[in-house]
Amino acid sequence: MINRKRVRVLKTGKKKAGPVVYWMSRDQRVRDNWALLFAQELALREKVSLGVVFCVAPKFLDATMRHYGFMLRGLQEVEESLREKHIPFSALSGAAGVQIPALVKRHGVGTLITDFEPLRIKGQWKKAVARAIDIPFYEVDSRNIVPCWIASPKREYGAYTLRPKIRRALPEFLEDFPTLQTHPITWKGKWGKINWSEVKKTIRVDQGISEVGWIEPGENAARKALREFIRKKLSSYQQGRNDPTKDAQSNLSPYLHFGHLSAQRVALEVTKGDADEESREAFLEELIVRRELSDNFCFYNDHYDSFEGFPEWAKKTLNDHRRDPREYLYSLEDFEHANTHDQLWNAAQREMTRKGKMHGYMRMYWGKKLLEWTKSPEEAIRTALYLNDRYELDGRETNGYAGIAWCIGGVHDRAWPERPIFGKIRYMSYNGCKSKFDVMAYIKGNSPQQGG
DNA sequence: ATCGGCTCGCGCAA
């Protein structure tokens, strides 16, 4: 039986005799998915059929065709994998708050399950759905190893306050996944085949930002990338992870963002392996503590993407320096087209727009400079969010919001010596980068001539 | 190359 601490009631409702449906949204995979496993557990207990549905929104924040293309190809794989398990899958187009209740009514659904996500839009969708239905409605935390609401009951101050709580809870939650069974009860009634090209037509996003070629979407590709990372790169992770000229990071974040890969699966495989101990520890710290801290930040902070969400000391010090003169000021277009005086920053921006994934260390430098070169912290956040959500495959995610808040607003950080514009927010410099890695090599690798 | 000081506030020990 699946640990009930992973499950929360969104609506008590009144159980009906009908099938169980899992409304998939954040965790777009068939294997290692606690929400799907929970849905099947309930369906088997009630001896009813099981279906999965995804609602494709016409647009989502600043997402482009780059993201929709990646997502839709992943969902086609989900459809195939579910078919093998005799579980029907449906992709609806439009507003989840309308489409999901309509589906519940159409099929006489008995119980509805969804996966956990703390961001505002999913929160609104959940509310609308809960209002419109009268059956039990549950959410399952399929993203975090320790369920977000169990790990901590409040907004954590830093990694060091969450870390011991996670550590204490891991023996209970870092467990093997049961296998999804071929579902023994056949779905009755009509459940039409998905016409993917029709689904594509309902999308209203920027078609100009194209898909990227270096990464393949889907669960199978994700598993393969995980195996490769563990075999070839993990042992040098500790040494090389903060050097953007080395290929030492996992590049798994797009998979983790779209849910093609479960962080718990990654943790299990990394723990099992015999890679260098220090590297494993460093990687697991990022994968578990830092990642789950991001969900904690967004879950317990309505202002996760604005100035109001910063800690008091940071708001005060940024306010004290609002009127400081800025030596460089750039427009959104300057930033977007990598037209600043700083070739290192421009290289990072180009890495983002071309590849859909900037190196982790450069993301910090990139964010710090947005604070330095815009006229207010608010404009810095707006710019950072727009670019991050528009270009990064792993954008529109709690990690991104927490990361930007760390750069600009001192979230999960401490005060540092006061200086212009930044106040007591941690500063980062070109010279600092120069002392840590080969800046020129990174610039060369992302030069304007280098192309896509 | 390495070191100390810079600085805030949480959590825990007492």
Add this chain to the structure above:
DNA sequence: TGCGCGAAGCCGAT
């Protein structure tokens, strides 16, 4: 109430 210490740093002194 005091104390230790924290995601990735910077800077100047040695």
